[in-house]
Amino acid sequence: MRKVIFGVLLIAMISYALFQYISTQSDQSETGNPVVSSNTDIDIKETNVVGVQRGNVAPNFSLETLDGEVLSLSDFKGKKVFLNFWATWCPPCRAEMPDIQKFSEDEDVVVLAINLTQTENSLTTVENFIQDRAFTFPVLIDQNGDVAELYRVQAYPTSYMIDSKGRIQYVALGAMNYDLMIREFEKLE
Numbered sequence: 001m002r003k004v005i006f007g008v009l010l011i012a013m014i015s016y017a018l019f020q021y022i023s024t025q026s027d028q029s030e031t032g033n034p035v036v037s038s039n040t041d042i043d044i045k046e047t048n049v050v051g052v053q054r055g056n057v058a059p060n061f062s063l064e065t066l067d068g069e070v071l072s073l074s075d076f077k078g079k080k081v082f083l084n085f086w087a088t089w090c091p092p093c094r095a096e097m098p099d100i101q102k103f104s105e106d107e108d109v110v111v112l113a114i115n116l117t118q119t120e121n122s123l124t125t126v127e128n129f130i131q132d133r134a135f136t137f138p139v140l141i142d143q144n145g146d147v148a149e150l151y152r153v154q155a156y157p158t159s160y161m162i163d164s165k166g167r168i169q170y171v172a173l174g175a176m177n178y179d180l181m182i183r184e185f186e187k188l189e
Helices: 002-031 093-105 124-132 146-150 178-185
Strands: 060-063 070-072 081-085 112-116 139-141 158-160 168-173
Touching: 081 093, 093 112, 093 124, 093 178, 124 139, 168 178
Parallel strands: 081 112, 112 139
Antiparallel strands: 060 070, 060 139, 081 158, 158 168
16 A cells, blocks of 8 residues: 555656646747756856846845845845745755855855745744844745745745846755855856
8 A cells, every 4th residue: 555655656746847847848938038947157148138047137026024124136236145045844945044144244245035934834933943043144034925936936945146237147956055155156246
């Protein structure tokens, strides 16, 4: 019985992955823009197109912080921004948070940590997590997942490095460590 259940779950997961791949390819052919998938050291073409691809102008958004302040990405025009989508229940997210704190302290960068609040048990869970670990960077609450959807977040954590011109220069699907953050940050204008 367990083997049957395991087999059905395995087939369901493979089917879902195949569906996601096909729909991603479909989105790419419809828009003509590749979907965020990787980073390379190949020069990227900077455009004035608003989107989530490397070289695109990062889409603006406004969200409330845990402190009740409303922040917009456009508030930080002219500054380098590290945008991180995360959740408390996500082990890789939790693992990279101390590195994000150190990065925010060591570099002249704006860190915006967007919590995927619609996936959390409660907002109190998020508040306690941040307070217990004494993280000082702004934590924004994406209550309905609108900004995660805008940025096509499919894996947790996902991070974007945005240069001082407001263009996305690096996308990380998965956790980053401090050294990678520094290496990619140094490439930003």
